Amino acid sequence: MxxxxxxxxxxxxxxxxxxxxxxxxxxxxxxxxxxxxxxxxxxxxxxxxxxxxxxxxxxxxxxxxxxxxxxxxxxxxxxxxxxxxxxxxxxxxxxxxxxxxxTAALAAAACAGIPMTRRDCASRLTFVIGRGPMGEGGVDLDERGTVVSYTGAATLRELAAKLRSGGWPAGTPAAVVEAAATPRHRVVEGTLADIARRARDVRAPAVTFVGKAVGLRAPWFERRPLFGRRIVVTRPRDQAGDLAQRLAELGAEVLTVPTIEIQPVPHARIDDADLLLFTSQNGVECYFRRLRDLGRDSRRLAKTFVAAVGPATAAALERHGVLADFVASEFTSERLAREIAPLGRGKTVLHAGADRTNPEVRRILEKHGAKFRKVTLYRIVPAQRLRCPDADLVTFASAETARQFAARAGTRMPAACIGPVSAKAARDAGFRVAAVAKEYTLEGLVEAIVKWAR
The missing domain is CATH 3.40.1010.10 (Tetrapyrrole methylase, N-terminal domain)
Structure with missing residues (x-):
C-alpha cells in the first residue's frame, strides 16, 4: 500500500x-x-x-x-x-x-496600508497573542516599535492599559483590522486612549496594531471602486474565472453562480465551407474538440475564410493556431452577418455554434445569396443546481443566462449586461438593467459595472 x-x-x-x-x-x-x-x-x-x-x-x-x-x-x-x-x-x-x-498580521498590515517597521519611528516589531507575556505586571516594550496583537478586540482594553502603564502615550496611534484581505475587510482607527471603545463591535478574525508607524497608514484596499459590492457572475464555471478575477481585483465580493452548462454535441458533422462563422468562444472550443475527435487539426481551415464575432472569439481561434480573417466592428452575431454578407454571395457559409442562435444570421446571409448551413456543436442547458443569495448586481454575458437565471432565481437584483442583446433578454425577463457595456466584451462589462458603482 x-x-x-x-x-x-x-x-x-x-x-x-x-x-x-x-x-x-x-x-x-x-x-x-x-x-x-x-x-x-x-x-x-x-x-x-x-x-x-x-x-x-x-x-x-x-x-x-x-x-x-x-x-x-x-x-x-x-x-x-x-x-x-x-x-x-x-x-x-x-x-x-x-x-x-x-500570516494574518502580514496580510492585515498590507491591506490596511500600515507600515509595521519604519526607520525613523518603528525599528522594533513585537507580536503578542492572548494574555501571554502581557499578563505579568508591566510591559517592557519600547514605544519606538510596533506592537501587533492577534487578540483582536477581545482584550483591547487590557492591552491599551498595559501599554500605557509601560509608558506609552495615550495618543499613540492604534488600529484594528477586521477580516483582512476579504470582502468583510474593515479598519477601525484610534489611539490607545479610545481604540477599545471604537472597536467594540469588531468581530474575529481581527489584528490590532499599535505604534507611531500606524499613524502613517496609506489606505488602498477599501478605496477600490467595487469594494463593498457583492456581484454575481453567471457564466459557466469553467468560463467565469476571467470576469470573476477582474471584479475581485476591483474590490467586489464575487459569487460564482453558473446558470447554464455547455454540453458538446459528440457526433456533430463538420462540413467544408467557403466561409466559417464563429459567434462565441464556446463554438471555437467545441469545433476544435470535434476536429481532434475526427483526427484533424487547424490545417483543415487553410482555404477557409474564418470570421469571428469579437476579439475574445478571435483570441480563442488564435489559441488553436488560426488567425481570424474578419472580426465584426460591433460584437453581435447580427452585425457580423451583415458585414460579411457581401462576401457570402454564391458561397457556402457554415455557422458553427449552439443549438439556439440568432435566426437573423441565416436570414441576412440567405438574403444576400449565401448557401447557409448551420452545425450545432453544443447545447446550452440549465445548470443542475442554482442557489444564489442576495447581491447588489447580477451579470449576464448572454441572453440565455438572463432567461435561465430569471426562471430559476427570480429578478429581484439589478442586472449588468454585456450588450444590447443580453440587455433586452434581461428586461424581457423582468430585470431592471442597471448597466450595459458600450463595448460588448468582458472588459467592457467591467467598465460599465465600475461606472454604475460610482
Missing amino acids: TKGKVFLVGAGPGDPDLMTVRARDLLRRADVVVPDRLAPLDLERLAPDARIAQPERLIREARAGRRVVRLRAGDPMTFGHVDEEIDALRRAGIDFEIVPGV
Missing part, C-alpha cells in the same frame, strides 16, 4: 489569490483536505477531487495511504498551535511537510 503523508499547509488570510503556489498545487492533488474553521476557502474549486474530513481523522486518513492536506489559516507555524499535531504525527510515524503561508 502507498504510504500516506500529511501536508501542514498555510492557507493565508482567506483570499485564495494570496495562497502560495505550493499550497494550491497540494490542494489540487489532495485526496483529503482537513480545513480549520478560519480557512474559508472555495475548496470545491481549489481541491475538486478531494474529500473534506474532520481533524480527528488526520492520522487515520494518512495511515490509509492518502495525501492529506491539513489546511491552516495564515501560517501554520505562527500562532497556529500546530505543535500538537506535529507531535502526534511523529508518534504515529507518519511523514509530514510544512508549507508556510501569509
